[in-house]
Amino acid sequence: MSTIAQSARAGGARSRSGARRRPWVFGGGVLWIVLFAALLAGVVAVNVTVLRLNLGLDQVGRERTELRADISRLRSELSSASATSRVDRLAQKELGLVQAESDEMIFVRLGR
Numbered sequence: 001m002s003t004i005a006q007s008a009r010a011g012g013a014r015s016r017s018g019a020r021r022r023p024w025v026f027g028g029g030v031l032w033i034v035l036f037a038a039l040l041a042g043v044v045a046v047n048v049t050v051l052r053l054n055l056g057l058d059q060v061g062r063e064r065t066e067l068r069a070d071i072s073r074l075r076s077e078l079s080s081a082s083a084t085s086r087v088d089r090l091a092q093k094e095l096g097l098v099q100a101e102s103d104e105m106i107f108v109r110l111g112r
Contacts, residue, residue: 091097
């Protein structure tokens with residue numbers, strides 16, 4: 001056998017029998033899988049939380065719109081209820097009051 005063949009054979013035999021196993025970095029593939037699963041679970045939990053917050057914001061937005069509509073309606077009712085012409089008409093119809101003449105008016109001075 002030639003020198004090259006002997007050295008190749010000797011090197012091959014040495015590498016198979018005397019080869020050291022490399023230690024698994026961070027415990028091997030199982031640890032990496034567990035790590036990535038935990039990270040993925042965290043991302044999913046954050047997404048679920050954001051989705052719940054968005055649903056809550058949508059509900060609050062709808063309530064806000066309803067409240068603004070109610071406020072507008074109530075302002076309109078208040079405006080029409082406090083109109084001078086309406087108050088005069090109700091005073092005449094329901095209470096039987098009439099407009100006082102200018103000579104019937106008496107002004108009272110309050111002393112200071």
